[in-house]
Amino acid sequence: MKSAFVTTAFGLEGYRVVENLGVVRGIIVRSRSIIGNVVAGLEAIFGGRINVYTELCERTRQESFDLMREHAMELGANAVIGMRYDANEVAAGITEVLCYGTAVKIEKI
Template sequence: MKNAFVTTAFGFEGYRVAESLGVVRGITVRSRSIIGNVVAMFEAIIGGRISMYTELCERSRLEAYDLMRTHAMELGANAVIGMRYDANEVAAGITEVLCYGTAVRIEKIGQP
């Protein structure tokens, strides 16, 4: 699914859903390191963007997104519609990031 379509919408203009393959998800669980917490604390004191946490969140979302795409590919999908993220703290300093959507096969409208 290297060139797969992924959208938060429920379709793609110019395409139709030929087959729905079910819900797909990617999940990752990450923790903040003590060093990261110390650096983030200093960034918070200074004010502004807290880059340590921003980078951790971005890496977590990307990993969950890639896992979701892999799951879709395993089902034979060429697209994912209705993609969403969710995050929950499972313990102090430990966060679960979930990326999910519906795996589908789409085809260009007018294609036989």
């Protein structure tokens, strides 16, 4: 997607959907490291933001987002509409993050 549009909306103002290419997704499964858990535990003692987990979550969401966009590009899409995130704990300390949406071809009205 050269000029990739990704939106949580189901349309883009000024554009119309000319082809629906189907659902696209990006899935990442991550585990927390022992070192990360220790650092996060120390941060939790002092209260406030737990940077180790914040960075891990942000990086994981970005990677799943990038995979979703790659999937859309493989289908020939120039936009993804209805984008959402979902997360599930697969096992203790192991989390799946899913980014998904509908790949479409759009054109300016």
